[in-house]
Amino acid sequence: MKIITAENYVTTLKAASRPYHNHYYAMYSSMLGGMVTDPALMQLPIDDHIVHRGDGVFDTFKCVDGAIYNLDAHLQRLERSATAIGIEWPGGLNELRELSIATIRAGAKRNCSGRVMLARGPGGFGVSPFEAPERALYIIAYQLGQPFMKKKPLGATVRRSHVPTKAPPFAGIKNCNYLPNVLMKREAVEWGIDFVAGFDNNGFLTEGATENIGIVTRSGELAFPRLENTLAGTSMLRLMELARNSQTDNANLISVVTLRDITEQEIFDAAELLIVGTTLNVVAAVEYEGAAIGSGTPGPVWRKLNQMLEDDITENKELRTVVFSANEGSKDG
Structure with missing residues (x-):
C-alpha cells in the first residue's frame, strides 16, 4: 500500500482528480485561513463534526450574470439555522457576506452556485459538540445548474x-x-x-x-x-x-x-x-x-x-x- 507523506501529498491529490472537479471553481476554508482554486486542494478535516456527525448548517445561493441574488436572505437563514443548533460564527453576518462575495470572485465565473457551510469544527470523533474547540467555515463556488x-x-x-x-x-x-x-x-x-x-x-x-x-x-x-x-x-x-x-x-x-x-x-x-x-x-x-x-x-x-x-x-x-x-x-x- 502506498504511504502518503507531506512530500507526495499534493501530487497524490492531483493524480486522483476526476472530470467532475472541473465544475468546482473556488473554496474558502477557515482552517486554511484562505482561498484555493485548485479542486485537488478543496479538502475538509476528517475530524470536523460536519463530516462524521452532520453537525453543521449550510445555505446555497446563486450568482447570475455577475451578481449574487438575494444573498442577505440566504445568510440570514444560515444564521437562524446555526443559532438553532448552538453554532455562532465570530465574524457575524458581515464577514460571512464578505467571504461569500470573495469566494465567488475567486472562482471567476459570472454564473455559478455558492454554498456556505458553517461547521461545528474539528476536534475528535465523538458526538459531543463541546469536543470541537472552534467553529469552521467552508464556502464553495461551483457550477450553476440550469433552471x-x-x-x-x-x-x-x-x-x-x-x-x-x-x-x-x-x-x-x-x-x-x-x-x-x-x-x-x-x-x-x-x-x-x-x-x-x-x-x-x-x-x-x-x-x-x-x-x-x-x-x-x-x-x-x-x-x-x-x-x-x-x-x-x-x-x-x-x-x-x-x-x-x-x-x-x-x-x-x-x-x-x-x-x-x-x-x-x-x-x-x-x-x-x-x-x-x-x-x-x-x-x-x-x-x-x-x-x-x-x-x-x-x-x-x-x-x-x-x-x-x-x-x-x-x-x-x-x-x-x-x-x-x-x-x-x-x-x-
Whole structure:
C-alpha cells in the first residue's frame, strides 16, 4: 500500500482528480485561513463534526450574470439555522457576506452556485459538540445548474414520497444531515420521475427533496404549506411577495396568497402544481401520481410567476449583490 507523506501529498491529490472537479471553481476554508482554486486542494478535516456527525448548517445561493441574488436572505437563514443548533460564527453576518462575495470572485465565473457551510469544527470523533474547540467555515463556488423548465419545457412529473417527513423544529433547520432528502431524491430517480412530495403525519403536504411545493386552486388561490413542517425557502418567500405585490394587476390569475395546510386531494384537484427552488426557479408540475394536473400543461400562473421571478433575479438592483463588473468574469459557468 502506498504511504502518503507531506512530500507526495499534493501530487497524490492531483493524480486522483476526476472530470467532475472541473465544475468546482473556488473554496474558502477557515482552517486554511484562505482561498484555493485548485479542486485537488478543496479538502475538509476528517475530524470536523460536519463530516462524521452532520453537525453543521449550510445555505446555497446563486450568482447570475455577475451578481449574487438575494444573498442577505440566504445568510440570514444560515444564521437562524446555526443559532438553532448552538453554532455562532465570530465574524457575524458581515464577514460571512464578505467571504461569500470573495469566494465567488475567486472562482471567476459570472454564473455559478455558492454554498456556505458553517461547521461545528474539528476536534475528535465523538458526538459531543463541546469536543470541537472552534467553529469552521467552508464556502464553495461551483457550477450553476440550469433552471428546470429550460431543460424540460413541457413540465415536471411528481409522486408521493415514502420517506418520513422531518418533524419540527428540524424541518426548519438547514443542517448538514440531509439523509431524508437524499432518500427522497433517490426515490425520484429510481421511479423515473422528476420530483417527490413529502407529507406529514396528518396527511398534509410538506416539501420535496430540496424544493418547496405549492398549488394554485381553481379559484385562483396560491397556497404553500405552513412553515412549521417545511424549510422557509428563500425563493418561495420571494415569489409569494412578488405575487402579493402584483395581485392588483393579476387579479384574474391570483385571488389570494396563503400559507396553510394542503391535502393530497387538493393537489389532484388543483389548477396548477408549482415547485420552487434556488436553482430551479419556478417549475410547472403537470402530473401527480400519474394523473394530469389541470390541463396537463404548464399553466398561466406558472408562466406569470416564473417570469416575475426571472425578472427579479436579473433586474432587481436591491437584491443583486454585484461581484463582477460588466467586463469581468467568465460567462461559461
